Amino acid sequence: TPRVVCIINQKGGVGKTTTAVNLAAALSQLGSRTLLVDLDPQANATLGFGVQPSSLRASLYDSLVEDASIIEVRVTGLAAGVDLLPAHGDMTGMDVALQALESPQTRLKSTLADIRADYDVILIDCPPTLNQLSINGLGAASGIIIPMQCEYYALEGLSALLDTIDTVRDAVNPALEIDGILRTMYDPRSNLTRDVSRQLVRYFDRLLFRTVIPRNVRLAEAPSHGEPATVYDAKSRGAIAYQALAVEYRRRCL
Amino acid sequence: TPRVVCIINQKGGVGKTTTAVNLAAALSQLGSRTLLVDLDPQANATLGFGVQPSSLRASLYDSLVEDASIIEVRVTGLAAGVDLLPAHGDMTGMDVALQALESPQTRLKSTLADIRADYDVILIDCPPTLNQLSINGLGAASGIIIPMQCEYYALEGLSALLDTIDTVRDAVNPALEIDGILRTMYDPRSNLTRDVSRQLVRYFDRLLFRTVIPRNVRLAEAPSHGEPATVYDAKSRGAIAYQALAVEYRRRCL
Numbered sequence: 286t287p288r289v290v291c292i293i294n295q296k297g298g299v300g301k302t303t304t305a306v307n308l309a310a311a312l313s314q315l316g317s318r319t320l321l322v323d324l325d326p327q328a329n330a331t332l333g334f335g336v337q338p339s340s341l342r343a344s345l346y347d348s349l350v351e352d353a354s355i356i357e358v359r360v361t362g363l364a365a366g367v368d369l370l371p372a373h374g375d376m377t378g379m380d381v382a383l384q385a386l387e388s389p390q391t392r393l394k395s396t397l398a399d400i401r402a403d404y405d406v407i408l409i410d411c412p413p414t415l416n417q418l419s420i421n422g423l424g425a426a427s428g429i430i431i432p433m434q435c436e437y438y439a440l441e442g443l444s445a446l447l448d449t450i451d452t453v454r455d456a457v458n459p460a461l462e463i464d465g466i467l468r469t470m471y472d473p474r475s476n477l478t479r480d481v482s483r484q485l486v487r488y489f490d491r492l493l494f495r496t497v498i499p500r501n502v503r504l505a506e507a508p509s510h511g512e513p514a515t516v517y518d519a520k521s522r523g524a525i526a527y528q529a530l531a532v533e534y535r536r537r538c539l
Numbered sequence: 540t541p542r543v544v545c546i547i548n549q550k551g552g553v554g555k556t557t558t559a560v561n562l563a564a565a566l567s568q569l570g571s572r573t574l575l576v577d578l579d580p581q582a583n584a585t586l587g588f589g590v591q592p593s594s595l596r597a598s599l600y601d602s603l604v605e606d607a608s609i610i611e612v613r614v615t616g617l618a619a620g621v622d623l624l625p626a627h628g629d630m631t632g633m634d635v636a637l638q639a640l641e642s643p644q645t646r647l648k649s650t651l652a653d654i655r656a657d658y659d660v661i662l663i664d665c666p667p668t669l670n671q672l673s674i675n676g677l678g679a680a681s682g683i684i685i686p687m688q689c690e691y692y693a694l695e696g697l698s699a700l701l702d703t704i705d706t707v708r709d710a711v712n713p714a715l716e717i718d719g720i721l722r723t724m725y726d727p728r729s730n731l732t733r734d735v736s737r738q739l740v741r742y743f744d745r746l747l748f749r750t751v752i753p754r755n756v757r758l759a760e761a762p763s764h765g766e767p768a769t770v771y772d773a774k775s776r777g778a779i780a781y782q783a784l785a786v787e788y789r790r791r792c793l
């Protein structure tokens with residue numbers, strides 16, 4: 286039975302999608318059967334694998350709200366052997382649509398039931414907001430990865446995120462645990478980055494992944510080629526860091 | 540009567556809050572009476588002026604949902620003479636609370652009615668999602684500033700944002716217009732940044748502000764001191780760029 290992991294942080298632009306796409310690819314390249322779920326209406330994780338949302342027959346919206354078969358929605362044959370449940374812009378108004386359904390918070394969990402046995406790990410990329418979509422992600426998951434840019438606003442938002450996780454654990458999903466906090470876009474020359482990182486080590490040392498993702502332009506370039514950086518430029522510092530994270534993640538959590 | 544401007548982009552981490560805080564301060568320093576409205580439950584614009592959300596008697600939540608007087612919520616006496624309508628974490632579940640009210644999409648517009656005459660310009664910092672809070676912002680505004688990081692995912696999200704703006708203009712607020720697209724965190728040494736910027740010039744030249752905000756660490760450091768960069772380090776490249784933007788904005792839109 287697979288480990289289902291939510292990649293979440295309501296702070297925008299901290300590297301959630303870049304982590305979801307590259308960790309999924311790196312885990313798959315190490316032999317873990319991997320599914321990536323794109324819960325963000327921006328559909329960035331979908332684009333990161335070169336899939337244009339407008340070209341799809343069906344998206345996650347259809348299986349979460351309209352009960353379309355998850356097998357019809359799943360995209361296979363992608364880079365690094367990762368399978369994908371793609372997102373679509375029509376998920377933008379999803380909160381209201383979900384509220385009208387029975388047990389709105391666990392739709393994703395029941396949707397995944399048909400295919401979960403095919404995988405060793407399922408990664409869920411979340412939108413930058415604590416809404417019904419991200420609650421669905423937390424409801425379906427057993428683990429959580431929190432990407433963290435080492436800057437002031439991101440640090441300030443961390444305690445609100447940890448409170449939300451506690452609330453969901455108590456109300457919806459008692460099995461939920463934090464697999465780790467991942468430092469992203471790390472620039473060792475910046476005092477701010479080092480200061481914030483020192484605070485993370487002081488208050489959250491046990492939760493921090495030892496792997497730190499450096500700022501590396503190849504990670505930002507890869508999506509325009511429709512491939513994870515671990516495929517587009519496997520020798521780049523960014524790709525190597527995500528490969529190291531995959532090794533650490535398998536050892537620590539799988 | 541003031542110009543009310545929404546600073547919006549559903550792509551996360553593109554510099555919305557940094558633009559709202561620093562442009563508000565720079566406009567106020569040039570003599571425009573300025574109000575900053577923080578519509579994001581992360582309350583980053585509130586933190587950017589050194590105000591701790593937990594220490595407040597009331598927040599925007601109280602006036603939007605509970606009809607508390609806007610005068611009680613407003614914070615004055617801040618850096619650079621900017622007034623603030625602060626946010627609070629309890630705004631996270633706002634979408635559901637707003638839906639239950641009469642005319643949910645124009646609550647902000649009617650809330651601002653009592654104090655708008657005190658100002659020349661009102662800036663609204665929006666959350667990284669197209670939900671009821673950001674629709675409220677668009678419903679109250681006459682202008683829009685779109686901060687844009689020159690990277691692939693941000694560029695891909697632009698057309699979805701422009702569609703949403705068209706929808707709100709047709710359904711809720713016919714006066715809505717785009718004041719400009721602002722290139723942020725611009726790194727001239729990066730091919731990706733220059734490529735994306737060239738595409739913006741090709742397709743959106745008329746909408747682009749001539750001022751470009753460089754990547755400058757002082758902009759990221761200033762919030763931890765509770766001040767805009769135009770106050771914390773007025774001679775820094777980031778602060779100078781926002782002062783130039785304020786001059787361009789006054790000439791072009793006020």
Ligand SMILES: Nc1ncnc2c1ncn2[C@@H]1O[C@H](COP(=O)(O)OP(=O)(O)OP(=O)(O)O)[C@@H](O)[C@H]1O
Binds near residue numbers: 296303
């Ligand atoms: N380590 C890195 N080095 C350089 N660029 C990076 C790195 N990680 C991410 N990026 C780039 O920074 C931007 C933000 O990253 P990304 O989109 O993955 O964040 P996110 O948290 O998913 O954003 P959102 O909140 O909008 O979902 C993207 O343009 C991405 O390509």
Ligand SMILES: Nc1ncnc2c1ncn2[C@@H]1O[C@H](COP(=O)(O)OP(=O)(O)OP(=O)(O)O)[C@@H](O)[C@H]1O
Binds near residue numbers: 724
């Ligand atoms: N020009 C810049 N140079 C360097 N750092 C910057 C610049 N602009 C913003 N930052 C930093 O980048 C991070 C993201 O910026 P900011 O929080 O303003 O974006 P946002 O769009 O408001 O994010 P969100 O989507 O979470 O609301 C912050 O840590 C900020 O301090």
Ligand SMILES: [Mg+2]
Binds near residue numbers: 411
């Ligand atoms: Mg993302």
Ligand SMILES: [Mg+2]
Binds near residue numbers: 555666
């Ligand atoms: Mg912000």
